[in-house]
Amino acid sequence: MLERLIARWQGILLALIGIVATVWLAATDRLGLYIHPRYFWFTVIMAAIAAVFVVVAFAMTPLREPADEATDAAAPAERGQPDDHDHEHAHDHAHDEAPRSPVRGSLRVALAATILVGAAASLLVLPPATLTSATASQRSINSSGATLEQSGPALVGGDTSQFTVKDWALLLRQNPDAEYFADQAIQVTGFVTESPDDPDNVFYVARFVVTCCAVDAQPVGVPVYLPGWAERFEPDEWVAASGAIVPNPAGSSALPLLMEPTDLTVIEQPDQPYVF
C-alpha cells in the first residue's frame, strides 16, 4: 500500500517541493544565489505551468491500475537494478512474473522517503546561502582560463568606480606591469579568502563568476597585501577595499601585483553576491 502510494505520488511531491522553492526564491529576490539572471523568467514560468499540473494531478487520481504497470512509465523505474535477478535470459519470464519481494519493496520505500525528506529539508527548510571561501579555495582563485580570457574593460577613460572584482582581476592578469596601474585608485567589494601562495600577508577580495548556475561558479579576486590580515578579518567576511596597485614587496612571481589598501571596511553581504 505504502509502496503504491509512493510510486504514485513521489514525482508530484518532488515537483511541488521544487516549485515552491523556486517561486519563493523568485518572490524574495534570491533566485540569483543559484542561477544566472537570464533564466529567471523561464524558471518562474515553467514552475507556474508545472504547478497547474500538480494541482490538477491531485484532483484526478492516476489513470492506470498497478496491474497495468507494463505500459506505465513510472513502473519500470521502481523495478530496481536491471541485472540483479537474472543470470540467463532464458529465465526472464519466470522472474518477471514473480511477485516482488517485501524486502526490496521496503528498500524502495525507504529510498523514496529519504529522497523526499532530503529534498524538502534542503529546498524548503535550509536558508538560501551563497557559496563560501571553502569552494573558493577548492576551485583555486583566478585559475579559470575561460573566465579570465575575456577582454577586460578599458582602464584608460573607463569609469573605474563601476569596475567589479572580475574587471580588476582581468586587468591584473592581462597587464602584469605596475606602471600600467600607476595613479589609479581602485575600489572593490568582495568576500575575504586567504591566498594559498602567501597566507600570512595576502588575502583576496573575491567574488564568484557564474556563467550558468552556482555549480560552475569560478572564484576571481584581487590580492590585497596586509601582513597580519587574519587578526582583523575572518574568511567569508564581506569587505569594501580601496587602494592602489603596487608590485609585490615579497617579489613573488605567483603574485607580481598586489593591492595596497588605504581603506578596508567590513560590509553586509550584497543582495547579488555573484558577478556575471
Next chain:
Amino acid sequence: MSRTLAPAHSAPPRPPTRPRSPRSTRQRPALGLSLGVALVLLFAGIRMFAPESVGDVLSNSVQDFFTLSISVVIESLPFVFLGILLSIVVQVWLPEGFLLRHLPRNVVARRVTISLLGVLLPVCECGNVPLARGLILRGLTVGESLTFLLAAPILNPVTIITTYQAFGWSDGILVARILGGFVIANLIGWIYSRHSSPMSLLTPKFQASCAHAHDEVRTTRTRRSVDMFTAETAAMLPALFVGSAIAGLIQVGVSRDLLVTLGQNPVLSVFALMALAFVISICSNVDAFFILAFGSTFMPGAIVAFLVFGPMIDVKMLALMRTTFTARTLVQLTVIVGLASAALGLAVNTIA
C-alpha cells in the same frame, strides 16, 4: 488490458481494496483538490517560516554542498518540466501514428529519419522508453527502436540548447556530442537490423504484450496528460535529486588534486567521466549543466564521452530498458555503446 474502462467524467480506477460507492465517486476530485491545496500551503508555510539563518551549525563545506546541489536542481527543473510538456504534446495531442506515417521505405534513410525523431520529442531518455515500446507495438523493428532510444535523448532541441548554454562552441563539445550520438545510434540500429530473429531480443513478457497491440486506454486527453506528468516526474525527479546531490558531493568531497590528475590524463579522464555518467544517471536535458562544473578540470574528450555515453546507457536507463529488452541484449548494447563513446572521447582528446 481487459479491464473495463471508466468513462472519462466518472471515477477513475482505484485499488481494489477501496469500496466503489457512488458517493465517494462524486467526492473524489474535490477531496483530492483540497488535499493538494493543503499540501501546497503546508510546503509554502514551511518555506516561509523556516529560520532565516542557521548560524554556524553547518561548516563551510557542508553549506557549499547544499548550495551546489540546490543550484543544479533549480537550474535543471524548468528544463525537465519543458521536456515533459513537449512529450505530452507529442504523445497525447498529436494524431496517433503521426510520427510513423511518413517514414521513408529505404532502411538506411528510415533509420536516419528515426534517429532524428527526437527533434519532435525533446524528452530525455527516461520518457523515451515507454514511447519506444509504443512504437514497437505499432510496427517499428527492434533495431529501429534502439536507434530511436539512443538518438532521441541527444538529438533533440532541449538537449542541444542546454549543451549550447553550458559550453557554447568551445572545444567542439556540442558538435562532437550531436554527431557522435547520431553515428552511434545508427551503428547500433544497423547491427541489430542484421539479427536473425529480432523478437528474441525482447523480454517474453513484452513479446506477449505485442499481441495486445492497439488496445488503447480510452479516456480524455486532459486526464492522459496529467497522468503522463505524474508518471514522468516520478521517473525523472528522484534521479535528478540524487544526481544533484552526488554532483554537489563530488564538488566538495573529492580533492581538487585528484580531479585535476584524473582530468588532465587524456585516457583516464575519458573513462572516469564515463563511469560517472553511468552511475549518476542524470537526464540528458540537463546533464550539460551538471558536467559544466568539471569543464575547467577535465579534457574536452572526457566531457564529450560523458555527454554521449550518459544519455544512452546508465543505471537508470538500463533499469527502464530491462522492461522491454533481454539482459543479454542490454549487455551487448552497453559494451558496443561504451566502446564507441570511449573511441569518440579519445579521438576528441587527440585532436583538441
